[in-house]
Amino acid sequence: MSELLSAPVDGISGATAAELLPEETVRAIADEIWASFIGEDEVLVPLDGELPAATVSAWVGIDGPWRGRVVLTTSASAAEELTRALLRGRAPAVLDAEDVEDGFGELANVLGGGLKALLPEASSLTLPMVGAQPPASGPDEHLVSSLWRGERVDVVVCSVPLPH
Amino acid sequence: MHALVIDDSRAMRRIVGGILEDLGYEITQAGDGQEALDKLEAGFVPDLACIDWNMPVMDGLSFVNAVRENPEWRDVTLMMVTTESEHGQIVRALAAGAHEYLIKPFTPDALRDKLSLLGLVPVEVP
Amino acid sequence: MSLAAADFSYVADLVRRESAIVLSPGKEYLVEARLLPVARRSGDAGVAQLVERSRRRPDKATTQSIVEALTTNETSWYRDGDPFSQLGTSVFPQLLAQRSPGEKIRVWSAACSSGQEPYTIGMIASEVVPAGTSRVAITATDLSQEMVDRTKAGRFSQLEVNRGLPAPMLVRHFTRAGTEWEVSPALRSMVTTSTLNLAQPYPRMGPFDVVFLRNVLIYFDVPTKQDILRKVRAQMRPDGWLFLGAAETTLGVDPGWERVALGRTSAYRPIA
Numbered sequence: 001m002s003e004l005l006s007a008p009v010d011g012i013s014g015a016t017a018a019e020l021l022p023e024e025t026v027r028a029i030a031d032e033i034w035a036s037f038i039g040e041d042e043v044l045v046p047l048d049g050e051l052p053a054a055t056v057s058a059w060v061g062i063d064g065p066w067r068g069r070v071v072l073t074t075s076a077s078a079a080e081e082l083t084r085a086l087l088r089g090r091a092p093a094v095l096d097a098e099d100v101e102d103g104f105g106e107l108a109n110v111l112g113g114g115l116k117a118l119l120p121e122a123s124s125l126t127l128p129m130v131g132a133q134p135p136a137s138g139p140d141e142h143l144v145s146s147l148w149r150g151e152r153v154d155v156v157v158c159s160v161p162l163p164h
Numbered sequence: 165m166h167a168l169v170i171d172d173s174r175a176m177r178r179i180v181g182g183i184l185e186d187l188g189y190e191i192t193q194a195g196d197g198q199e200a201l202d203k204l205e206a207g208f209v210p211d212l213a214c215i216d217w218n219m220p221v222m223d224g225l226s227f228v229n230a231v232r233e234n235p236e237w238r239d240v241t242l243m244m245v246t247t248e249s250e251h252g253q254i255v256r257a258l259a260a261g262a263h264e265y266l267i268k269p270f271t272p273d274a275l276r277d278k279l280s281l282l283g284l285v286p287v288e289v290p
Numbered sequence: 291m292s293l294a295a296a297d298f299s300y301v302a303d304l305v306r307r308e309s310a311i312v313l314s315p316g317k318e319y320l321v322e323a324r325l326l327p328v329a330r331r332s333g334d335a336g337v338a339q340l341v342e343r344s345r346r347r348p349d350k351a352t353t354q355s356i357v358e359a360l361t362t363n364e365t366s367w368y369r370d371g372d373p374f375s376q377l378g379t380s381v382f383p384q385l386l387a388q389r390s391p392g393e394k395i396r397v398w399s400a401a402c403s404s405g406q407e408p409y410t411i412g413m414i415a416s417e418v419v420p421a422g423t424s425r426v427a428i429t430a431t432d433l434s435q436e437m438v439d440r441t442k443a444g445r446f447s448q449l450e451v452n453r454g455l456p457a458p459m460l461v462r463h464f465t466r467a468g469t470e471w472e473v474s475p476a477l478r479s480m481v482t483t484s485t486l487n488l489a490q491p492y493p494r495m496g497p498f499d500v501v502f503l504r505n506v507l508i509y510f511d512v513p514t515k516q517d518i519l520r521k522v523r524a525q526m527r528p529d530g531w532l533f534l535g536a537a538e539t540t541l542g543v544d545p546g547w548e549r550v551a552l553g554r555t556s557a558y559r560p561i562a
Contacts, residue, residue: 028469032449036269040323086175088319090182103175109218110268113247114448118468122252125218127172186316249448255461265457267448277366277454 012065012121016140017157020066021115026144026155029114033107034148038085048145049152051075057134058105060112061160064123070112071134071156072104078151079104101130111155135160165284166190168208170200170227171216171245176268180214180245183272187285197222201230210240212284215262217246217253225260232261241282245270293318297341301325301356304344308357308508324359331355354509366453367410372555373533377500378414380552381531385499386419388529395419395426398498398525400488401506402430405441405481406450409473411502412480413459423476429495431486442483444473488518496525505535512543519544523560532558 012020027046034042056079059071074082083103084091092099105128116123137158144155167189169181174195181191192210194200196219213231215224222230224244231237243264244257254265264278279285293301301321302313313321322337329340332352344352368374385395395415399408408430415426430441451460451471464471486492488506501522507515522532523546532547533555534540540547540558547558 025469032447032469033269036271036274036449040271040320041326083175087178088182090178099175102173106173106175109173110247113218113249113268114469117249117466122250125247127218127220251461251464251466254457258457258461262457265460267452269449270452271449274449274452274454277452280371281368281454281456 012119015066016142017068017159018140018142020068020119021142021157023142023144025118026115026157027146029118030111030144030146030155033110033114037107037110038082038148042085042148044146044148044153046145047147049147049150051152051154054132056100056104056130056132058101058108058128058130059134060109060128061126062112062116062119062123063126064116064119065121066119066123067160069135069137069156069158069160070108070115071137071154071158072108072111073134073154073156074148075151076100078148078153081149081151082107105130115157165212166192166210167212167214168192168194168200168203168210169214170194170197170219170224171214172196172219173216176216176245180275183275184212184214187276187279196220197224197227197230200227204231204234204237204240209237212241212243212279212282214243214245214266217244217248217257225257228257228260228262241284243278243282245275293322293337297338300341300345301360304353305357305360308353313360321360325356328355328359367406367451367455367459371454372553373502373504373557374410374414376552376555376557377411377533378418381500381557382415382418389499395500396496396498397426397428397500398496398502399428399430400486400501400503400522402432402441402483403437404446404450405430405437405444405473406446406453406455407502407504408441408481409444409463409477411500412477413463415480416463416477423480426480428481429498430481430483433485433487435485438483438485441481444478444481445470446473447471488521489514492521492525494525497527497530498525499527499530501526501530501532503532503534505538507534507538515543520546523547526560528560528562530560532560534558 030044034044052075054076055073056076057071057073059069062068080095080100083095083100086103109128112125116125141156141158146153167184169177169191171177172195177193185191198221215227217224228242231240242262243266244262245266247268249267257265264282266275266278298318298321305313325337325340329337334340397411402408408428411428415422419425432438447470463474463477503522519540546561548561550557550559
């Protein structure tokens with residue numbers, strides 16, 4: 001994959017996250033993920049809601065001519081519900097922290113992969129990370145906020161000036 | 165029928181494995197390409213391998229390349245199951261020897277459709 | 291939000307009766323997910339209420355919307371692959387042997403929906419017919435203007451291309467266009483689209499060598515089925531081939547056809 005880590009190409013490298021991946025694109029990719037992985041009838045409603053004090057985030061980095069990050073953030077309870085929905089009937093009775101970390105991380109991974117494919121130049125994806133706080137974002141942080149089952153779900157796309 | 169499900173996400177291994185189990189498959193799991201390759205080298209030859217692309221240790225494309233290098237494993241049907249969805253990535257995986265390619269996210273029906281293309285499930289009678 | 295067993299079996303019986311399509315146990319999730327929008331549109335509080343209302347006082351519109359929700363939208367590419375593989379391995383080769391080299395081969399996709407069927411036919415033609423993209427002409431019709439427009443556009447979501455389109459075909463015939471995938475200009479040039487109500491008189495089309503009339507007769511009563519089959523036959527060449535859905539047949543409906551076994555599927559040929 002070393003060819004994907006070559007020197008920045010003019011144009012893309014200077015573009016902001018919102019220019020490369022506008023809100024409607026982020027929503028289109030997220031909607032596909034929700035409809036197929038969370039449930040045929042599950043929708044992300046483009047409305048603002050309250051984000052609780054305690055949240056969980058999952059993120060992946062995009063490495064290529066443009067370096068960026070895609071972060072998925074919601075409440076701990078919504079992350080657990082999402083994992084349960086993702087597993088459909090196959091979730092264990094009690095989901096442990098590792099299950100949620102893994103399931104929620106995979107959602108961020110699929111979201112990041114879907115967005116990465118829309119970039120004008122070939123790029124690669126880093127493995128997903130999960131934590132209470134994502135790394136600090138750059139100045140072009142681009143927030144797409146939705147409600148799922150009444151809980152706020154945020155997607156943040158931003159440029160990352162340094163390697164992950 | 166025996167399937168090897170290779171993904172670093174255990175949620176994804178459960179989802180893919182569960183759909184296959186419902187179709188009567190026996191499932192073996194691996195968390196990365198090297199773990200999967202070790203199983204093959206130990207003599208376990210599945211009918212089908214479902215392979216994520218981005219994984220630690222050994223990625224899915226390297227696993228496909230390794231499987232294709234050993235003629236003893238030529239009967240293993242290889243299907244990528246990944247979020248990598250650029251046209252060029254699909255071409256790379258097919259050129260390396262993958263038979264099919266399922267893009268994440270997918271529905272259970274989409275996975276079953278791919279299996280029926282591969283002749284790995286009885287064609288559903290509507 | 292899982293469906294009660296009695297509700298599921300009511301719906302499964304209804305769908306089997308109306309469409310001959312069997313919903314096997316394990317499809318509760320599908321029934322629930324597909325009927326929820328129907329329930330909402332008709333003002334029912336949920337799927338259970340919709341089913342209860344239909345059970346207590348069955349009416350044609352509700353029955354139809356339930357059956358439609360569970361039998362349509364199953365648009366996929368090579369899925370139900372037998373008619374398509376027979377088209378490539380048996381029908382096109384026979385037609386090539388029978389027709390003179392310059393002669394066009396005409397195929398009609400008579401309920402083309404969002405376009406997966408006509409483009410699948412086009413992909414098969416380009417594989418097995420020399421110069422297939424110019425030799426084979428596909429007419430795609432649908433009742434719905436929206437579906438005709440979608441077919442003409444030839445753009446499909448990621449979820450749509452995931453449904454039974456072989457990966458080698460995807461990379462050969464499609465390119466990415468933003469979040470969607472777009473058919474190649476060569477494939478699109480094979481397909482001519484227009485709206486058509488199968489129950490109304492038809493303009494002169496064809497004559498067709500092959501007609502795909504799949505999963506659409508099930509929506510009509512017997513006299514209309516007979517009328518449609520007669521009109522379709524009039525648009526076909528005498529040695530043409532008709533493919534119906536797996537749950538459909540001309541037998542007992544219209545005597546003007548001979549059923550021919552092709553692999554695990556069947557086709558119908560006009561009787562002179």
